[in-house]
Amino acid sequence: MRRVIAQGTFDILHPGHVHYLSDAAAMGDELHVIVARAANVTHKPRPILSDQQRTDMVAALDVVDEAHLGHPDDIFVPIEEIAPDVIVLGYDQHHEEAAIESALEERGIDCEVARASPRDPAHDDELLSSGRIIDRIVERRC
Numbered sequence: 227m228r229r230v231i232a233q234g235t236f237d238i239l240h241p242g243h244v245h246y247l248s249d250a251a252a253m254g255d256e257l258h259v260i261v262a263r264a265a266n267v268t269h270k271p272r273p274i275l276s277d278q279q280r281t282d283m284v285a286a287l288d289v290v291d292e293a294h295l296g297h298p299d300d301i302f303v304p305i306e307e308i309a310p311d312v313i314v315l316g317y318d319q320h321h322e323e324a325a326i327e328s329a330l331e332e333r334g335i336d337c338e339v340a341r342a343s344p345r346d347p348a349h350d351d352e353l354l355s356s357g358r359i360i361d362r363i364v365e366r367r368c
């Protein structure tokens with residue numbers, strides 16, 4: 227049984243998220259997703275949807291076995307509980323594979339780090355970014 231971890235904010239789901247999670251699921255047998263707490267999303271605007279709602283929507287996807295709301299201040303706590311064989315980073319996530327690998331090693335966690343592929347738009351008007359979906363809502367409804 228090869229256990230996989232994927233993670234992210236997942237504010238307003240779109241096909242790019244489904245692509246990432248399907249890619250991650252294909253790297254093992256059981257997919258666990260850690261959903262970032264709003265308080266820890268500091269590199270972009272605060273999510274629109276609550277921690278609980280984002281976790282529930284990710285859990286509802288077929289490719290996902292379990293969705294976990296992330297730890298408030300130590301990202302290694304859920305990783306230790308899940309005990310994954312591989313952590314799959316999103317194609318554009320700012321985290322560095324080597325830095326995560328050495329932090330895992332320091333904690334005695336034996337786990338690979340891989341990166342998922344990107345999804346390109348399948349048609350002209352396919353929006354593959356939560357931020358761009360929100361921008362369009364503001365543009366069209368405000």
Ligand SMILES: Cc1cc2nc3c(=O)[nH]c(=O)nc-3n(C[C@H](O)[C@H](O)[C@H](O)COP(=O)(O)O)c2cc1C
Nearest residue numbers: 233234235236260262263266267296297301304321
């Ligand atoms: C291996 C790993 C584990 C993570 N675990 C947590 C966690 O337990 N709690 C949390 O709030 N965020 C966690 N994060 C998410 C980060 O805090 C960050 O907000 C997230 O990478 C946002 O990604 P996005 O911009 O792609 O949505 C984790 C990230 C990584 C790479």
Ligand SMILES: Nc1ncnc2c1ncn2[C@@H]1O[C@H](COP(=O)(O)OP(=O)(O)OP(=O)(O)O)[C@@H](O)[C@H]1O
Nearest residue numbers: 234235236242246316317318344345354355356357
């Ligand atoms: N088009 C895409 N192709 C593949 N993976 C994607 C795509 N869009 C998002 N992801 C992945 O989904 C995960 C969660 O992404 P995130 O919640 O940051 O969504 P986002 O739409 O990229 O957000 P934002 O528009 O606010 O930057 C990340 O690992 C990211 O790499």
